[in-house]
Amino acid sequence: MQRRIVVTGIGCVTPLGNSQEELAAGLYSGRIGIGRLTLFDASNFPVRIAAEVRNWDPGTAGLEARRWQHCPRQTQFAIAAGLQAVRQSGIDDAVFDRERLGVYLGCGEPFEDFNAFTRSVHASMKSDGGAAIPFMNSALQIFDPNVEREAEPDMPAIHLGGLLNARGPIANCISACVSSTQAIGESMRMIQQGEVDMMLCGGAHSTIHPFGVTGFQRLSALSQRNDDPQSAVRPFDADRDGFVIGEGAGLFIIEERDHALRRGAEILGEITGYGSAQDAYRVTDSHPQGRGTASAIMRALASAKLNPQDIGYINAHGTGTVLNDKVETLAIKQAFGQQAYRIPVSSTKSMLGHATTACGAIELAVCLISLQTGVIPPTLNHEKADPDCDLDYVPRNAREVSCRHVLTNNIGFGGQNAALIVSRYEEGSRTRVAVARAA
Amino acid sequence: MDGKSSSQIRVVVTGVGVVSSAGRTAGQFWRTLTGVLSASTFQSLSDNLDIATTRTPGAADFAGSIDDFCDLPDAQRKAIRKALKLMNRETQMGVAAGQQALADSGIAGQYDPDRLGICFGADNVSIMPDDFQRGIEACSSAAGHFDVDRWGQDGIEEVAPLWLLKCLPNMPACHLAIINDLRGPGNTITQRDVSANMAVAEACRSIRSEAADAVLVGATGTTLTTFNRLHARYEDEISECDGVCRPFDRSRTGSVPGEGAGAIVLEEMHCALRRGATIYGEVLGAASASAVGLDRMIACRTAMGSAMRQTLRRSGQSAASIGHIHAHGLGTRESDLAEAQAIRDIFGDLTSTTPVIAAKGHLGNAAAGSGAMELIASLLALKHGHLFPILHFRDADPECRVHPVTRFDEPAGTSFLNVNMFGRGLASCVAVAAFSA
Numbered sequence: 001m002q003r004r005i006v007v008t009g010i011g012c013v014t015p016l017g018n019s020q021e022e023l024a025a026g027l028y029s030g031r032i033g034i035g036r037l038t039l040f041d042a043s044n045f046p047v048r049i050a051a052e053v054r055n056w057d058p059g060t061a062g063l064e065a066r067r068w069q070h071c072p073r074q075t076q077f078a079i080a081a082g083l084q085a086v087r088q089s090g091i092d093d094a095v096f097d098r099e100r101l102g103v104y105l106g107c108g109e110p111f112e113d114f115n116a117f118t119r120s121v122h123a124s125m126k127s128d129g130g131a132a133i134p135f136m137n138s139a140l141q142i143f144d145p146n147v148e149r150e151a152e153p154d155m156p157a158i159h160l161g162g163l164l165n166a167r168g169p170i171a172n173c174i175s176a177c178v179s180s181t182q183a184i185g186e187s188m189r190m191i192q193q194g195e196v197d198m199m200l201c202g203g204a205h206s207t208i209h210p211f212g213v214t215g216f217q218r219l220s221a222l223s224q225r226n227d228d229p230q231s232a233v234r235p236f237d238a239d240r241d242g243f244v245i246g247e248g249a250g251l252f253i254i255e256e257r258d259h260a261l262r263r264g265a266e267i268l269g270e271i272t273g274y275g276s277a278q279d280a281y282r283v284t285d286s287h288p289q290g291r292g293t294a295s296a297i298m299r300a301l302a303s304a305k306l307n308p309q310d311i312g313y314i315n316a317h318g319t320g321t322v323l324n325d326k327v328e329t330l331a332i333k334q335a336f337g338q339q340a341y342r343i344p345v346s347s348t349k350s351m352l353g354h355a356t357t358a359c360g361a362i363e364l365a366v367c368l369i370s371l372q373t374g375v376i377p378p379t380l381n382h383e384k385a386d387p388d389c390d391l392d393y394v395p396r397n398a399r400e401v402s403c404r405h406v407l408t409n410n411i412g413f414g415g416q417n418a419a420l421i422v423s424r425y426e427e428g429s430r431t432r433v434a435v436a437r438a439a
Numbered sequence: 440m441d442g443k444s445s446s447q448i449r450v451v452v453t454g455v456g457v458v459s460s461a462g463r464t465a466g467q468f469w470r471t472l473t474g475v476l477s478a479s480t481f482q483s484l485s486d487n488l489d490i491a492t493t494r495t496p497g498a499a500d501f502a503g504s505i506d507d508f509c510d511l512p513d514a515q516r517k518a519i520r521k522a523l524k525l526m527n528r529e530t531q532m533g534v535a536a537g538q539q540a541l542a543d544s545g546i547a548g549q550y551d552p553d554r555l556g557i558c559f560g561a562d563n564v565s566i567m568p569d570d571f572q573r574g575i576e577a578c579s580s581a582a583g584h585f586d587v588d589r590w591g592q593d594g595i596e597e598v599a600p601l602w603l604l605k606c607l608p609n610m611p612a613c614h615l616a617i618i619n620d621l622r623g624p625g626n627t628i629t630q631r632d633v634s635a636n637m638a639v640a641e642a643c644r645s646i647r648s649e650a651a652d653a654v655l656v657g658a659t660g661t662t663l664t665t666f667n668r669l670h671a672r673y674e675d676e677i678s679e680c681d682g683v684c685r686p687f688d689r690s691r692t693g694s695v696p697g698e699g700a701g702a703i704v705l706e707e708m709h710c711a712l713r714r715g716a717t718i719y720g721e722v723l724g725a726a727s728a729s730a731v732g733l734d735r736m737i738a739c740r741t742a743m744g745s746a747m748r749q750t751l752r753r754s755g756q757s758a759a760s761i762g763h764i765h766a767h768g769l770g771t772r773e774s775d776l777a778e779a780q781a782i783r784d785i786f787g788d789l790t791s792t793t794p795v796i797a798a799k800g801h802l803g804n805a806a807a808g809s810g811a812m813e814l815i816a817s818l819l820a821l822k823h824g825h826l827f828p829i830l831h832f833r834d835a836d837p838e839c840r841v842h843p844v845t846r847f848d849e850p851a852g853t854s855f856l857n858v859n860m861f862g863r864g865l866a867s868c869v870a871v872a873a874f875s876a
Contacts, residue, residue: 042591103729109563117571121571126583136665145673149670157630158731161729162731165732167745170727172630174607189645189648190644193644193647215598216603217595218599220600277553278621279622280622413604414604
């Protein structure tokens with residue numbers, strides 16, 4: 001019988017709050033965590049809005065500020081969220097084989113110090129000879145080695161591995177906006193195949209940085225609604241014009257069910273399905289029919305041994321770009337058939353912005369909260385119907401929907417897709433489903 | 440495969456590809472490792488600064504032009520040529536290695552695209568100064584004064600529209616999936632030197648969970664870019680003397696920057712047999728382990744020992760059954776010593792007779808790419824039945840009590856462990872055996 005994977009700890013740092021409770025309160029009160037970009041002087045940038053984790057203070061988040069002062073925001077977010085998940089799971093007091101605990105995150109690339117980088121490039125341009133020597137000479141003088149050493153995507157996982165005294169695998173993956181979704185799905189597989197019993201998994205990222213705005217602006221992916229940040233992200237709305245860069249972290253302790261039961265842990269949900277698929281189409285655009293997205297969803301359903309009608313809610317990728325929302329709608333219809341029109345679909349990016357590699361993990365936290373409360377969050381700013389987007393997007397208000405299985409879907413640049421299914425935990429239920437299907 | 444438990448599903452290697460300083464095909468690579476071709480492909484770096492790397496193994500024969508890719512069908516050749524401007528060097532090397540591996544396996548047209556996955560290892564991609572020069576110029580006064588505050592207004596528009604996509608580490612996997620219509624699961628592991636073996640492990644998991652029948656696995660990396668070299672300097676991993684990497688040698692002085700990529704095709708055994716594929720070997724098992732937070736030497740020794748021990752257990756192998764070990768062999772004082780100690784911890788008395796090879800003597804340190812190239816070197820050794828000497832190894836270090844290979848005729852045995860580690864206390868290991876149905 002396949003090993004079952006349950007969630008026993010949730011941690012999050014988001015623009016709506018830095019705990020599950022604050023996130024839930026923000027989601028259900030319809031608060032939007034998007035405002036003026038303050039993390040650097042963006043006054044003459046074409047985009048001046050962002051979904052920031054406001055007033056971030058490592059100290060109030062329970063971190064020793066001095067120890068983490070050289071780490072990028074995403075590392076600080078990951079540590080804070082990871083420690084929340086660990087505390088909730090109770091594993092910090094538990095006795096277990098540390099080789100059976102690993103860490104797998106989908107944290108994105110921390111950017112270099114923009115001022116130091118541009119100054120060093122400028123220095124290299126003034127030289128008549130090769131550019132590398134003056135660049136390096138300048139960089140060696142003005143970059144802070146303590147900061148640079150921390151500016152690697154795997155540093156959050158490495159630090160958390162050390163803090164937890166984990167002796168199992170430590171990994172980070174980057175597959176654009178599906179990174180943390182994949183990190184959770186692959187962690188699930190590691191436990192299923194008996195390599196480990198517990199994983200700390202999820203992701204963290206911040207692209208609120210001159211490099212981040214430069215890159216996404218040049219890709220024409222960002223909303224230009226600088227004067228009205230609260231209405232900027234309009235998933236599935238006819239007037240949508242792009243996403244808003246965000247930041248945050250979502251981390252989870254997931255473990256083999258019997259392992260959790262033996263140590264008396266509270267089970268917050270069960271991860272039952274995971275699917276990953278490539279569009280194999282273009283690096284810039286999704287496949288016009290959303291074939292990879294549909295495949296990832298169908299693979300998640302198959303791995304969970306569930307049918308389309310079993311899914312009670314879909315947390316969509318829903319970035320608010322013209323193409324994403326259209327293609328994702330097509331993919332949901334392809335995967336769910338007529339049932340697609342009966343499943344509520346919402347995009348919480350309307351409130352949280354786009355935390356890029358971390359978005360999938362944060363949205364899994366949203367799904368777990370929805371399962372626990374029986375209330376699904378709305379898609380805010382969804383006001384004007386788009387004929388290409390004709391599903392039930394839960395506009396304006398949160399809705400009471402008691403569901404047992406929910407699906408979260410993510411789509412990434414490069415044509416990568418991943419979906420997870422999380423289910424309300426019911427003892428013995430998985431076995432019954434399997435037997436019923438076999439019969 | 441219905442009804443089989445994941446542990447019963449066997450995974451075999453059916454294709455290899457490599458871009459390296461020792462050649463840009465698997466054939467050249469093997470001939471260089473075994474001394475048939477000269478290993479003198481070091482290139483001088485004029486910008487070596489005070490980072491004492493006077494010579495460094497770059498993949499000098501790989502210029503990244505379309506002719507550097509293997510023989511391709513017209514459609515793929517066209518697709519790659521069109522995409523080249525979107526690829527940084529690591530991506531170009533990764534794609535070239537991947538194309539070789541796919542061609543070698545003869546897998547094209549043999550599977551439903553939905554059953555073909557990809558998993559790559561890569562490093563954080565450095566932002567290249569060249570990509571920002573025009574923008575910086577636009578923010579500079581006539582007198583040449585640069586004003587960073589003008590960036591948002593004048594600089595951004597001068598950056599290439601698709602610049603960000605060049606910087607994503609997942610691009611080798613994405614391009615390969617697009618070029619070859621691989622629609623199965625895809626991922627990119629960015630766990631530095633241990634990425635390649637982790638990618639092999641993840642691909643095996645995908646096949647064993649029946650999410651894919653075949654997975655293109657590889658890794659690509661460089662430590663030669665300006666930023667990589669800056670970071671390497673911060674990590675104190677650069678050779679202090681003559682730019683020669685001497686794994687396990689008494690007079691070793693450090694690692695040498697390098698670059699390269701390797702790729703293999705993994706397939707479920709029955710699928711491979713049905714289509715009559717040539718099988719290089721079988722992946723018996725894999726494990727990775729960590730010991731972050733301990734003293735660096737102890738952390739590396741502990742993690743590496745744990746990864747090897749768990750790999751042996753998962754593979755159903757004993758130390759006595761292992762034909763050779765492909766060590767990480769970074770060439771630094773500490774790393775090689777920790778590794779030698781870890782090997783002794785696991786292999787005990789067998790350490791003195793179990794051959795240890797380390798291709799970094801030839802290849803330098805290509806970060807994530809190294810693990811894949813080293814795995815391929817050992818697969819080729821299995822195929823040819825013999826090993827190759829560690830380049831630049833002259834005198835045994837009495838502290839590193841392992842058995843470094845010094846002869847061309849040392850038998851490869853019928854199985855090996857490929858081991859990699861990262862200095863903060865991370866290790867990954869894969870066990871491969873010659874295939875026997």
